[in-house]
Amino acid sequence: MAMDEFLEGESLTGRQAAIIFFAFLILIVVAALFLIAFSDFFQNLVT
Incomplete structure (x- = not known):
């Protein structure tokens, strides 16, 4: 499957779409947890 076909999404199965x-x-949740965990560090950079 070529990348352009993959990005169009027409040939994706339901399982592939669910995995994506x-x-x-999960990427969004991990980024949020990272920002919460290091929020004090980021605040010290700004001030």
């Missing part, structure tokens, strides 16, 4: 969705969701 949950991977993106």
